[in-house]
Amino acid sequence: MKRLVVFLLLLSLLICGCAQKSEQKSELKKATLVIFNAGSLSKPLEDLSKEFEKYMRSKGYKVEIRMESSGSIDAVRKITDLGRKADVIAVADYQLLRDMMYPKYINFYIAFATNEIVIAYTNNSKYADEINSSNWYNILAKNGVVFGFSDPNRDPCGYRTLMAIKLSDYKYGKDIFKELIENNTNIKAEDGKILVPPEVVTNSKIILRPKSVELLGLLESGAIDYAFEYKSVALQHNLKFVELPNEVNLKSPKLEKYYAKVKVFLEFKNKTIPAKPIVYGVAIPKNAEHKKLAIEFLKFMLSDEGRKIFERDHQEFLPKPIAYGSVPKEIAEVIG
Secondary structure (H helix, E strand, O other): OHHHHHHHHHHHHHHHHHHHHHHHHHHHOEEEEEEEEEHHHHHHHHHHHHHHHHHHHHOOOEEEEEEEEEOHHHHHHHHHOOOOOOOEEEEOOHHHHHHHOOOOOEOEEEEEEEOOEEEEEOOOOOOOOOOOOOOHHHHHHOOOOOEEEEOOOOOHHHHHHHHHHHHHHHHHOOOHHHHHHHOOEOOEEEOOEEEEOOOOOEOOOEEEEOOHHHHHHHHHHOOOOEEEEEHHHHHHOOOEEEEOOHHHHOOOHHHHHHHOOOEEEEHHHOEEEEOOOOEEEEEOEOOOOOHHHHHHHHHHHOOHHHHHHHHHOOOOEEEEEEEEEOOOHHHHHHHO
């Protein structure tokens, strides 16, 4: 009887020990990936994250992805100014990674996707049945029409909106920037240089938001009539939009020299940003707590599968992503 009791006791201890080891093993396979991302990347990254979580589950890992969307400048400053930690940072302008993070905060960055500026609207927008790619600036200037764009001090879509409107001066041979921007804000232009004060003040004709996707609710509620957005965002939300000429929309690599007529000076950072074709960027910060997992995520994102997910969400990839700096070999192999 005593032997049976001892045997059962040892068996119980063995089972408990195995269960504890199994639990510890399970804990080791759990991981959290933190992403700071541009608001315009929210939809494709959400869809990519779901597929990545499935992919990692097939490898025996339970991954939780936490995305934190903001304007791209805000995303960068969370790391550089506030010292916050992220495993991946994905922004709407790769130049921000180059100029504000490399090489102090990141060892490498990758230019991977493109976009274009459009003017989004709804059926309820004033003059919705009249606006087109030839008269949009006249429509926006009409009394009672309210339009919005994101804060150029916080979001690339904001300073790209200013660039696009200034480029319109050259395209159409008219003072469009003065009529739409200078007459309604404290933003000024000296020839092709746009001067953005630390705090942008607007009148009732223009509404600013920290990131461009925050304008969508205002647009759909009728609080504003038009919003300068990325084409991908307008398509993702089934909005109507005016396509702008290539000389204005910042889409065409062939027009890089033409775009360079315009630049934006952000006074709060003492930083000048030249107008260039829109290119998104991604990197792994040096302070990432899960670097190996972040590398796996970028490998998946830059793979053919990742490209398909982005393009289903109307976010075009570059024909071939471009890497700068000391790129991990696992990622370099995917890019080719």
